[in-house]
Amino acid sequence: MFSDPADTGQRIQRLRLVNSWSQAQLSETAAVATGLVSMIEHGRHGLDSDSLQRVADSLGCAPEYLVRPSRQPITTRPWLRAYADASKKAVDRYVADTEVAVEAIESLRLKRLPELLPTFDDDLNDDHAIEEFARDVRSAAGLQSDDVVGNCIRRAERLGVVVLPMDDELGRHLGLSMRVDGIPVIRASRPRLDQSGLVSPSGDRQRFTVAHELGHLALHATTPPPSTAPQARLVEQQAHRFAGAFLAPAEPLLSDLDRLGGRVTLSTLTRLKEIWGVAIKMLVVRLRQLGLIDDQHARSLYKQISARKWNTSEPVAVSHEQAVWLEQALSRADLGAHSAADALGLDVRYVRTWLNWDLDTSINEDLPEGVLPIRRPASKHASTHQLIRR
Template sequence: MNQIGERIHAARKGKGLSLRAMGEIIGVSQTAVSKYEKGEIVPDSGMLIRIANSTSKSPDFFFRQNKVKLLEPNYRCRKSLGKKEQDIIHAKTVDWLERYLEIEHISDEKIEIDLPDKKNCHADTLADIENIAVKIRKHWNLGLDPIDNLIDSFEMHGIKVGLIDADSRFDALTFRHNSQPVIAVAKNIPGDRQRFNLAHELGHIILDLNPEIDEEKAAHRFAGAFLIPEEMIKYELREKRKSIDINELYRLKHKYGISMKALVHRAADLEIIPDKVAVRYYREFSKKGWNKKEPGRPFPGERPSHMELLILRAQAEEKITRNRAAELFGEPLTNILNDGSEQKVVNG
């Protein structure tokens, strides 16, 4: 498989097309598509444009030099994903990261990872995780107050974050590139869920766990502790409560960027409320459909800005053309001065 063949294969997988389906779109047999991917036939320029159109890629994509492999991929999903859905997410994530690495190379700018040594984040119990979450906050100079923009905090300390338009069952994917952690998160989800997913993945990255601790429970505990530390939730709710008003949960959700249900879980973890009270809330949430959509105004989602700013800066300094900037964005640029709309987000 040569470079163009590899790119055709990746583009097809990212679009979720079979060999036959792509062949029908571009007007050739599935055997021909297979030969393109294996490098046995090199498509001419006209055919390459048809392939690009069928996969929503620019022709430049097929000549891109950066190659990325996802090492140690770890999916977070509400329900298991099939191979086709994983292939789509994989291809979109690789495409996004290749563009990110390209603009870093053009800009000669890279943020090094800034995390405590993992051996200093060892937990023998779930309770130990509370202190580790505060340790990370202190390491990043975040204090104990609500974190305004979690994605910015991650990117400022060397963890790349990308938004991926994917299957509704997908939440997040963590992997390593050149030994550095990278997180891809679902694009079209509420902001509180997005932030919890990010904090959950950070837990997987940083925690050094006693083998007897369940990794998912540990990451879940870390996410809650990172978003609203023990000292702060006890300040907000006090040490012991018999119940919590739903309006309290709603206001704390919008103050700390953590879902109402996760706040109930957090209060139960810290024994602020008895387990039986938490169970009563879980049942109420389930009965009223709040597990899928919590009441009131949604918490707004965040978006990565570092990659966007690198692209726009490179264009302003004439290091790249506008067309090249659009290719790195992954979609056409929108000029806010011309039509009043926001710049389109870089995504997978």
């Protein structure tokens, strides 16, 4: 089979980045000269069959995968200034892995849901316009005006977004979003137990991350990655505003606040968290955005939150979410992880990475107690404090 050195080089580079390897590491593992790896990845040098086999074995793929004709995917970069505290190596890993995943979806001819995600065409500096747009996106996702977003990941999938897990965080950030060949993709951190035994990210933070990245995809479809810190802060604020309006729309949120007595206290915010499945600190920001509290009131609430040590562990455990589309699409194609990997010429670990949303308990096998399903109380007299155990 004729192979184009440029195609082979691109595939080798992508899988090397997915594995977080330097060219020197691939060179050592595959017994190929370091300088030669660079030339191969840039399409300036081919590989004999023995070298190709060693490289394929090192990267966890069949030689046929590396020589298969391909084209460089058209990929939008994440808003990189927003990931300034994450290493370029970590960001490149997930960009490359997303490209490999999307190519796999297309190669397997999996039937995707049609994209229903609207595109923002108003003034990004107009908060009211972003609030209105979030209502439009909620409607496109099948939500009524006062519906709670019961599962944010499933709603994103319903909009035609492919949602894949991340094994770790990008600095302080829990997700990223991008388009590959026009397909919108969100990567979101799956839960794990940290060194202190707490689940990170919490369920409410995971939900906000998905809504935030959905905001980037919809609001910033034609906006290039920010090149300065002020620009980065601005696009983050815009995505934050969208996420707040998507998860906790103004009118029903304020109606619930009024039903609970109208006073913005930690007790009231805890009750609102039980209903809407968003963090208490996020609710402080949201109510400040809506003009219900001023800066002084917000600072007082933040001090109370800090004094109660809620910055790291808030009351009310919100359940984590996971994507279902990819697993269901594989099942409809009569494929499991192993058979899909065989068809692609990839090691099964690649496919499993795209499917695995399970809690990583490698640090501590003791699971946290109690999760709360996100729901509205049956009536104003219904109890919203009871935790439902797993």
